[in-house]
Amino acid sequence: TQPSPRAERTRxxxxxxxxxxxxxxxxxxxxxxEARADEVTTSVxxxxxxxxxxxxxxxxxxxxxxxxxxxxAFSERQKNALRTYLANAKDLVVEFxxxxxxxxxxxxTVSFVRRDHFTxxxxxxxxxxxxxxxxxxxxxxxxxxxGSGQ
Numbered sequence: 338t339q340p341s342p343r344a345e346r347t348r349x350x351x352x353x354x355x356x357x358x359x360x361x362x363x364x365x366x367x368x369x370x371e372a373r374a375d376e377v378t379t380s381v382x383x384x385x386x387x388x389x390x391x392x393x394x395x396x397x398x399x400x401x402x403x404x405x406x407x408x409x410a411f412s413e414r415q416k417n418a419l420r421t422y423l424a425n426a427k428d429l430v431v432e433f434x435x436x437x438x439x440x441x442x443x444x445x446t447v448s449f450v451r452r453d454h455f456t457x458x459x460x461x462x463x464x465x466x467x468x469x470x471x472x473x474x475x476x477x478x479x480x481x482x483x484g485s486g487q
Contacts, residue, residue, distance in 0.1 A: 377445055382438045385447050385474060388481045389433055397431040399423040409475055409482040426455035426464075435469075444475040444484065 377385075388407060395403035401420060405411040423429065432452040439446050453466040475484035 377438045377440055381445060384481050385438050385445060386436065388474070388483075389436065389447065389449065392483070393431050393433050396423075397429055399426075399429065407483055409477055409484045425458045426453065427458045429453060429455040441473060444473055445481075447472050447474060 392404065392407045394400075395407065401416055401423075404419060405416060408415075430453070432454075433449045434452070436447065436449040439448075448469065448471045450467060450469050453464070455464055456462070457464050472483045473485045474481045476482075
C-alpha cells in the first residue's frame with residue numbers, strides 16, 4: 338500500500354522544517370565564531386596598550402634607545418630623523434587617544450591619535466601637532482613590537 342498524499346506532504350514539510358532549524362543554528366554558530374575571530378582578547382589589548390604607553394613615555398622622555406626597543410626594526414635613518422625632531426621639541430608632552438586595536442594578518446593593527454605639544458627650540462613658538470597613526474604590531478618572542486606603520 339502507498340501512503341496517502343496527505344501523509345507525503347506533511348513528512349517532507351517536517352523534514353524541511355527540521356533542516357531549516359539546523360541550518361539556522363549552524364549559521365548562528367558561524368556568525369558567533371566569525372565575530373569572535375574579529376575581536377582582540379582583553380589580554381592582547383592590554384599588552385598593546387602597555388606597549389603604546391612605553392612608546393609614549395620613551396618619546397616624551399626623548400629616550401631613543403627605548404623608542405627603538407618597541408620596534409621590530411628601527412633604522413639609523415629613523416633614529417636620526419627622530420633625534421632631530423626631539424632635539425627641537427622643548428618641554429615635549431606626548432598624548433595618545435582614541436586607541437583602536439583590531440586583529441590583522443600575523444598580528445594586530447592599532448590606530449590612535451598622537452598629539453605632541455612643545456616649544457620650538459629655534460623659534461620659541463608653542464607647537465601643537467596632531468596626527469592619526471596606524472601601526473601593525475607583530476609578536477617577537479613573547480613581546481609585541483611595532484612592525485610597520487603609517
